[in-house]
Structure formats: C-alpha cells, structure tokens
Amino acid sequence: MRVTAISIPVRDQAKALAFYTEILGFIKKLDxxxxxxxxxxxxxxxxxxxxxxxxLEPAPLHFEPSRVFQDALTEAGFPYTQFDVDDVQAEYDRLLALGVSFSVKPTEMGTVKIAVFDDTCGNYIQLIEYL
Known part of the structure; x- marks a missing residue:
C-alpha cells in the first residue's frame, strides 16, 4: 500500500490551481x-x-462538515498541511515578494524552522525545514 494522492479542501478550484501552480510552483497533473x-x-x-x-478538492462547497472543519482550522490559526522545503527563509522571501500573506514568519522550533502562509483558498499551509 502507498499514498498516491492526498486532498486539500479549496473554495474555488480555478483560483486554487492558479495559486498552487503560478505562485507555489506546482505542476498540474490531472484535470x-x-x-x-x-x-x-x-x-x-x-x-x-x-x-x-x-x-484540489471542492469539498467545502458540497459538504458542510468540510467547510466547518476548514473554517475552524483557519480561525484557530492551524495549518491544514505542511510542505517540506530546503530553506524556509528563502521560500518565505520568494513568496512574500509574490504577495503571499504569512501568519507565522520563519521561526526556529528546536530541530525545525517553520513558516505558515494563507493559500487564498481557505487554508493555512506550513512550510518546514529540518535543521
């Protein structure tokens, strides 16, 4: 058994696709x-x-518990998921220059450095660098 796909709830698939590809640099695989x-x-x-x-799952639009869960995470400031990066500070600087909003600036926490940004689609995402 292996993980091949994992979902993240988004409020607008077109907006999410633009953000995740044009800003974050991911590549569209399936549409x-x-x-x-x-x-x-x-x-x-x-x-x-x-x-x-x-x-990029449109769950909040069609499944009320998903929207409630997503809203609760955002209100609490909790990231929905995390992405590993080699250098949190460099990624923070790159994304900040592209207009991305961060709720947590690069912060060392023991053996990791993190930052948390708003994906504009209802989620906070944590970046993590293992030190």
Missing part, C-alpha cells in the same frame, strides 16, 4: 471534469512529478 462545475484536479511537485498528487 478531469466530474460534472458541470467540479474537476478531479491534481498538482504535483516539480521535484517529484511521479510522486504524491495534491487533489
């Missing part, structure tokens, strides 16, 4: 219409294009 408004939409890391796919 399959499911109905008139929704798509099976995935992105992958350019560093591992055959790796785990991130599904």
């Amino acid at each position: 399959i219409p499911v109905n008139e408004t929704d798509r099976w939409l995935t992105v992958v890391s350019p560093e591992d294009q055959d790796g785990v796919q991130l599904v």
Whole structure:
C-alpha cells in the first residue's frame, strides 16, 4: 500500500490551481471534469512529478462538515498541511515578494524552522525545514 494522492479542501478550484501552480510552483497533473462545475484536479511537485498528487478538492462547497472543519482550522490559526522545503527563509522571501500573506514568519522550533502562509483558498499551509 502507498499514498498516491492526498486532498486539500479549496473554495474555488480555478483560483486554487492558479495559486498552487503560478505562485507555489506546482505542476498540474490531472484535470478531469466530474460534472458541470467540479474537476478531479491534481498538482504535483516539480521535484517529484511521479510522486504524491495534491487533489484540489471542492469539498467545502458540497459538504458542510468540510467547510466547518476548514473554517475552524483557519480561525484557530492551524495549518491544514505542511510542505517540506530546503530553506524556509528563502521560500518565505520568494513568496512574500509574490504577495503571499504569512501568519507565522520563519521561526526556529528546536530541530525545525517553520513558516505558515494563507493559500487564498481557505487554508493555512506550513512550510518546514529540518535543521
């Protein structure tokens, strides 16, 4: 058994696709219409294009518990997920220059350095660098 895809809830798939590809640098992998408004939409890391796919899931639009959970995480300031990076400060600087909003600036916490940003689609995402 292996992980091939993991979902992240997004409020607007088109906006999420633009943010995750144009700002974060992921690559669109799959874009399959499911109905008139929704798509099976995935992105992958350019560093591992055959790796785990991130599904940009329109769950908050169609499943109230998902929206409630997403809102509760955001209100509490908790990240929905995390992405590993080689250098948190460099990624923070790059994303800040592109207009990305951070709720937590680069911060060392023991053996890691983290930063947390708003993905503009209802989620906080944590960047992590292992020191």
